[in-house]
Amino acid sequence: MIPKNLRLYVGGSGSNRKVLLENKGNNTALLLQADVCAELHSSELSQIKSMCERVTDVYASIGVLILYNGEGREMRYLGLVSACNSAGKLTDFEMCCVTDVLFVEISEGDSVEKTAACKKLLCQGTFFFGMTSESGLICDITVNMQSKLNKGLASDSRFLWNRSLFTHPLKFLPDPSLWFVNLICGSVSISTIYCGNQQAHAAVISRVSSERAGTRFQVRGVDDNGCVANFVETEQCVVLGEKLSSFLQVRGSVPVFWEQPGIQVGSHKLTMTRGYELTQVAYDKHMTLLKRNYGLVMILNLLSNKAESDENRLSKQYQAHQLDSIHDDVMIRNFDYHSACRGGRTEPINTLYKDIETFVGFSGIFRQSGDECVGIQEGVLRTNCLDCIDRTNSVQSFVANKVLYRQLEHIAAVPQIDKFQTALDKCWHTNANLVSRTYCGTGALKTASGKMGKITDATRSVKRTIQNNFLDDDRQESIEDFLLYPDKPLAPVISKFERFLPSTFVDCLLSESQHYSTKLPIRVAVGTWNSNGGKIIRDDKDKLAEWLLDAPEVANALQNKNHGTICDDLLMLDENLQTQKQDLDSKTPSFGYVDKSVLTHKDGPDVIAIGLQELVDLTAGNIVSTSQTKRGLWSSRFQEILCRDTNYILLSAKQLVGVCLFVFVKAKHLQHCTDICIDAIKTGMKGKTGNKGGVAISFNLYSTSICFVCAHLAAGQTHVLDRNKHYELIRDKALFDNGMEIEDHDYVFWCGDFNYRIDYANHEIRDLVKKKAWYDLQCGDQLTVQKNAGKVFENYNEGPLEFAPTYKYDLDSDYYDTSEKFRSPAWCDRVLWRYNERFQFTDALSPGKLVFYGNTEIKTSDHRPVLGVIDIEVRKINSQQKLGMYSKVFRGIGPPNPTVCVTCKPVPMKPVVELNDLVTAVLQQMQQFGVITLVRVPEGVMHFTFQNS
Numbered sequence: 001m002i003p004k005n006l007r008l009y010v011g012g013s014g015s016n017r018k019v020l021l022e023n024k025g026n027n028t029a030l031l032l033q034a035d036v037c038a039e040l041h042s043s044e045l046s047q048i049k050s051m052c053e054r055v056t057d058v059y060a061s062i063g064v065l066i067l068y069n070g071e072g073r074e075m076r077y078l079g080l081v082s083a084c085n086s087a088g089k090l091t092d093f094e095m096c097c098v099t100d101v102l103f104v105e106i107s108e109g110d111s112v113e114k115t116a117a118c119k120k121l122l123c124q125g126t127f128f129f130g131m132t133s134e135s136g137l138i139c140d141i142t143v144n145m146q147s148k149l150n151k152g153l154a155s156d157s158r159f160l161w162n163r164s165l166f167t168h169p170l171k172f173l174p175d176p177s178l179w180f181v182n183l184i185c186g187s188v189s190i191s192t193i194y195c196g197n198q199q200a201h202a203a204v205i206s207r208v209s210s211e212r213a214g215t216r217f218q219v220r221g222v223d224d225n226g227c228v229a230n231f232v233e234t235e236q237c238v239v240l241g242e243k244l245s246s247f248l249q250v251r252g253s254v255p256v257f258w259e260q261p262g263i264q265v266g267s268h269k270l271t272m273t274r275g276y277e278l279t280q281v282a283y284d285k286h287m288t289l290l291k292r293n294y295g296l297v298m299i300l301n302l303l304s305n306k307a308e309s310d311e312n313r314l315s316k317q318y319q320a321h322q323l324d325s326i327h328d329d330v331m332i333r334n335f336d337y338h339s340a341c342r343g344g345r346t347e348p349i350n351t352l353y354k355d356i357e358t359f360v361g362f363s364g365i366f367r368q369s370g371d372e373c374v375g376i377q378e379g380v381l382r383t384n385c386l387d388c389i390d391r392t393n394s395v396q397s398f399v400a401n402k403v404l405y406r407q408l409e410h411i412a413a414v415p416q417i418d419k420f421q422t423a424l425d426k427c428w429h430t431n432a433n434l435v436s437r438t439y440c441g442t443g444a445l446k447t448a449s450g451k452m453g454k455i456t457d458a459t460r461s462v463k464r465t466i467q468n469n470f471l472d473d474d475r476q477e478s479i480e481d482f483l484l485y486p487d488k489p490l491a492p493v494i495s496k497f498e499r500f501l502p503s504t505f506v507d508c509l510l511s512e513s514q515h516y517s518t519k520l521p522i523r524v525a526v527g528t529w530n531s532n533g534g535k536i537i538r539d540d541k542d543k544l545a546e547w548l549l550d551a552p553e554v555a556n557a558l559q560n561k562n563h564g565t566i567c568d569d570l571l572m573l574d575e576n577l578q579t580q581k582q583d584l585d586s587k588t589p590s591f592g593y594v595d596k597s598v599l600t601h602k603d604g605p606d607v608i609a610i611g612l613q614e615l616v617d618l619t620a621g622n623i624v625s626t627s628q629t630k631r632g633l634w635s636s637r638f639q640e641i642l643c644r645d646t647n648y649i650l651l652s653a654k655q656l657v658g659v660c661l662f663v664f665v666k667a668k669h670l671q672h673c674t675d676i677c678i679d680a681i682k683t684g685m686k687g688k689t690g691n692k693g694g695v696a697i698s699f700n701l702y703s704t705s706i707c708f709v710c711a712h713l714a715a716g717q718t719h720v721l722d723r724n725k726h727y728e729l730i731r732d733k734a735l736f737d738n739g740m741e742i743e744d745h746d747y748v749f750w751c752g753d754f755n756y757r758i759d760y761a762n763h764e765i766r767d768l769v770k771k772k773a774w775y776d777l778q779c780g781d782q783l784t785v786q787k788n789a790g791k792v793f794e795n796y797n798e799g800p801l802e803f804a805p806t807y808k809y810d811l812d813s814d815y816y817d818t819s820e821k822f823r824s825p826a827w828c829d830r831v832l833w834r835y836n837e838r839f840q841f842t843d844a845l846s847p848g849k850l851v852f853y854g855n856t857e858i859k860t861s862d863h864r865p866v867l868g869v870i871d872i873e874v875r876k877i878n879s880q881q882k883l884g885m886y887s888k889v890f891r892g893i894g895p896p897n898p899t900v901c902v903t904c905k906p907v908p909m910k911p912v913v914e915l916n917d918l919v920t921a922v923l924q925q926m927q928q929f930g931v932i933t934l935v936r937v938p939e940g941v942m943h944f945t946f947q948n949s
Contacts, residue, residue, distance in 0.1 A: 001133070002084075002086075002096060002131045002133055003134075003136050004057040006024070006057065006060065006080070007024055007056075008020070008022075009048075009049055011052030016033075017033065017034065018032075018052055019031075019105075019106050020040075020048055020049065021061060028040070028042065028045075029045050032064070032078055033106065033934060034933070035933045036945055040936070041939060043938055056082065056102070058080040060131065061179055061181070062079040062181060063166050063168075063169065064166075064169055065077045065079050065165055066165075066167065066168060074107075076105075077105055078106055079102075079162070080101060081100075084096040084098050084099055084100075088192075088203065089133070091244070093139040094131060094133050095128055097128050098183070100119075101122045114478075120478065121479060121482060122183075126185050126437055127183050128183070128186070128188045129141065129182060140182050141188075142159040143156045144235050144248060145235065146366040155177075156207075158207075159185075159186075159207035159209060159233065160183070161213075161483070162482075164484030165484075167484065185210070186434065186438065187205070187433075187435055188203070189426070189428075189430040189434075190202070191427055195240060201239045202237070202238050202239075202427060203427060204236050204400075204431045205235045205237065206235075206431050207232065207234075207235075208231070208435070209232070211227040214229060215440075215476050215479070216387060216440045220258055220259050221253050222257060225282075225285060226255070228252040228253045231250065232250065234396060234431065234435075235247070235248050236404070242369060243410060245368070246365065246366045246377075247377065248294065249382075249400065250380055251382070254303070254318050254386075255283050255321075256272065256283060256314070256317055256321060257278075257652075258272050258314060270313065270314055273652055273676075274651065275653075276650075277649045278652075278673065280321055283321040284326050284327065287325060290382060291330075294377075294379065294380035297327075297331075298332075298382065299384075300333055300335065300352075300382065301384060302336070302385040302395060303384070303385060304337075304338055305339070315334065333352070333355055335348075349394070353399065360399065360403065364376065364377050364379075365403060365410070374410075375410070383395055383396055390436070393431070404417065405417065408420060492674075492700040492703040493510065493513055493517065494509070505889055505890070505893055509885065512889065513843070513875070515881065516884070516885055520874050521871060521872075522606045522701065522873065523606050523851075523869065523870075523872075524605060524608075524871075525607070525867060526708070526749050526751045526833075526868045526870070527547060527610045527866065528610075528612075528710065528830070528865065528866050529861065529865035530614050530712075530861060530863035531612050531615060532862055541640075541641055543857075544641050545641050546856055547858060548867065549604060552594055552851070552852040552854075556591075559594065591802070591803065591854060592852065593802045594852055594854070595849075595850065595851040603645065603646050604645055604646050606665065609661065609662070609664075609749060611660070611710030611711075611751040612658075612660045612662075613752060614712070616658050628655060638664065639664065646666060646667075648665065649664065651663040651664060651665050651673055651699065652678060654679075654680060656695050657689075657693070659690075659693060659711065661708060661709075673701055674699065675698070675700045676698070677699070678695070678696065678736070679696050679735060681696075681729060683726040683730065687733075693711070694710060694726075694734070695710050695711075696734050696736075698745060701874050702877070703876065703877045705746045706745060706747045707745040707747070707748045709749070709750045710750075710751055711726070711753075713727060713755045713756075716755070717757045720782050724791055727754075727792050728792075747835055747848065747872055748833065748834050749870075750831070751830070751868070753807075753863065755828050756827070756830075758780045758781050758782065758805070758825070759780045760824075762823075765824050765825050777805070778801050781801070796833065797833055797848065797850070801827055801853075802853070802854070804855070805825035805828075806826075806828060806864040806866055807827075807863050807864075808826070808862045809861075811860065812860065814857075817862075828863065829864070829865070830866065833848055833868075845872070845873040845875070846871070846872055846873040849871045850870055852869040853869075893949060897945070899943050899945045899946070902942040915940070931946065931948070
């Protein structure tokens with residue numbers, strides 16, 4: 001077992017708090033304070049130790065964990081491995097499993113709850129590190145055997161789970177790896193086999209990627225960078241003497257954009273969250289990464305091909321993307337595992353292996369003799385099922401068992417194959433349970449046979465259902481905290497890599513953005529319509545085109561005709577009603593607000609967001625379980641219409657019962673749309689049902705963040721406060737996977753059936769509509785009144801309401817409600833926007849200019865559709881110019897570790913000054929240049945460390 005080579009000391013309090021970590025093996029020490037991290041010379045150690053108290057001895061340190069308290073203040077904790085178990089020894093170092101950790105406050109704070117959650121995450125038995133047994137030297141286990149020898153990789157950042165804990169020490173230490181171990185998450189299982197008088201070792205090592213980390217229902221599919229959920233590299237190794245052989249396989253979620261919303265019990269309800277074209281870009285990126293890291297790739301797709309199942313739909317999309325991929329050398333083999341292996345049969349897997357045996361043989365295995373590489377693996381099998389757990393475990397262990405003979409040939413241990421198979425069966429069993437625990441929170445299924453195996457599977461299935469549906473939110477949050485996902489997202493101009501740089505650097509980089517970015521004009525169209533059950537207009541697609549594409553031109557043409565009188569061809573009322581209501585219910589044509597500049601933009605908006613309400617009838621059955629069929633039909637219909645003049649691509653779509661939002665972008669912008677996230681908030685029945693609520697889509701267009709929200713708020717003439725509460729609930733509760741909230745975005749657009757009414761008598765409203773007295777009507781509009789009072793949509797903009805109220809009409813008619821309820825007309829359907837760039841750039845973007853706001857005469861619903869067109873600006877980054885700013889910014893802010901060293905030379909004929917007096921005198925002079933956080937005097941040289949450089 002490895003020694004406890006590190007000793008912890010703590011002293012002082014507040015800003016003078018000191019945490020000292022001494023390496024007993026080489027008599028060196030690491031000092032950590034609020035804003036400082038320094039390696040101490042042996043001559044300083046005794047003095048600092050005298051100021052502190054000894055706390056405990058520990059095995060290893062994992063870095064400095066950064067958390068944020070309730071006030072957003074940064075808190076720092078030194079992470080230490082206080083207990084661990086040996087997982088076994090492979091080659092010349094030991095692999096250890098973390099069983100307990102200690103987080104020691106460097107800066108005093110109140111994030112105890114978060115550190116407890118991170119501790120629980122690290123102590124679940126799935127985190128490992130490597131270290132030599134005798135000397136306690138740190139060994140890296142993030143790199144597979146082939147990459148370590150053949151590529152010379154010291155570390156693989158994909159599998160380094162505590163790399164964010166190196167962020168703070170990197171500012172001060174030239175090589176943090178001397179002090180902090182590299183953690184992997186996954187599984188390490190090692191067995192010893194006796195081959196005559198020699199000891200051989202067999203191991204299965206799985207490394208879970210940290211690049212798209214998360215729990216089962218929280219993180220699915222692929223991201224914009226091509227990284228997939230539950231990506232695991234698994235390595236089967238055998239070692240005898242100086243000979244080693246390894247065989248790699250990988251697994252990962254299906255590399256398309258998909259999720260599993262809602263409670264998942266039994267059946268799998270899947271939703272594709274982005275359009276096909278955008279998904280293809282991410283799919284190709286994923287395959288590029290695989291080929292770069294592993295060479296040739298063959299896909300083993302174990303999803304079900306059962307007709308009409310969501311799994312089959314996902315599988316077909318997977319196959320379609322591979323067919324359209326630029327990586328036509330990637331082979332795919334589809335195998336319905338559940339159907340073929342029903343009842344525990346394994347014979348079909350033999351048939352599967354015969355199909356892939358040629359590829360496996362051609363790919364080869366890694367072989368090492370001493371320090372020399374004598375054979376490499378040139379390809380990899382990428383296996384997936386839905387969760388990439390149970391079915392994948394079964395197939396990967398089977399394939400590895402088939403390859404074992406070739407591995408044993410290299411180490412000259414074929415006669416002992418039965419012993420190796422027995423040992424590796426246990427290793428793969430352990431591997432299955434631990435990999436399952438990292439993603440699902442429970443052990444794997446189908447790892448045991450017989451009656452007890454069925455009981456174990458049933459118990460774990462129930463635990464998974466409870467864990468994944470109700471308890472994984474906390475586990476997901478602890479993963480994100482540990483991986484240092486920003487407490488508040490950074491500006492889109494700051495890359496994923498740059499967020500690990502010092503905050504002073506990031507601030508300066510933002511302030512210089514005008515030197516490496518340009519502003520692009522972007523036209524955004526936002527449409528909203530309560531479609532009254534979602535019946536698609538099949539016979540008159542020109543009406544949808546008139547709404548989404550031609551509304552400004554149509555309105556302008558009608559205005560030019562000075563169409564100010566009631567149309568002669570309006571439908572006449574039934575004679576019995578005409579005598580009572582003929583002066584109240586006829587509609588006066590209106591056109592909306594038109595800025596002439598809208599007419600010069602001939603090739604359509606750059607971005608089109610379309611919000612529908614009542615896409616399905618709001619029945620109890622639909623509220624409980626809503627079909628996605630209509631969403632797909634509408635999506636296809638919209639794309640067909642929008643592509644009349646130019647090519648639009650569906651970016652994403654999201655449905656919550658009857659509320660549905662589609663976002664389309666011009667094809668030329670597609671590659672510049674990143675970080676696309678969706679969310680849905682229920683507001684019906686106090687947030688429990690989705691008959692009312694909102695959906696939101698967030699993304700970056702170039703380097704500007706944009707959010708669209710579609711909402712259906714509480715109905716009823718008098719329910720103003722309920723509508724206000726629904727708005728606040730959607731605004732405050734929506735949280736995207738990237739950590740952003742709605743109002744964190746640079747531009748936010750709201751649309752929907754907000755249901756705000758007009759507080760006038762019915763006959764007054766209808767009379768003002770006839771007169772086109774829009775200003776007088778708007779004075780009674782509930783939304784306008786509430787907005788002006790600062791109760792809703794504070795700081796949002798809306799165009800002038802220069803069109804007739806959009807609710808409530810008789811179906812297929814030009815008349816407002818003539819039913820017994822005789823409802824009052826109202827502007828229920830609205831579009832608003834706001835600009836609020838959170839980061840203060842020297843060159844602000846346009847707050848948005850309205851160029852059209854009006855409605856269209858589609859009569860199949862009791863609402864008329866509305867369209868708003870707004871011109872905005874986005875930032876486009878020039879990567880080369882930005883890189884050129886790095887040196888300028890670094891020169892401007894100075895080194896991250898601002899330490900000034902002062903040496904003293906004796907002056908002839910001058911009295912000798914005591915060292916302490918000399919340090920005090922120099923310190924007084926140094927303090928005029930800034931705040932000094934640490935003073936050290938190793939070997940007579942004074943070191944003054946400043947807070948800022």
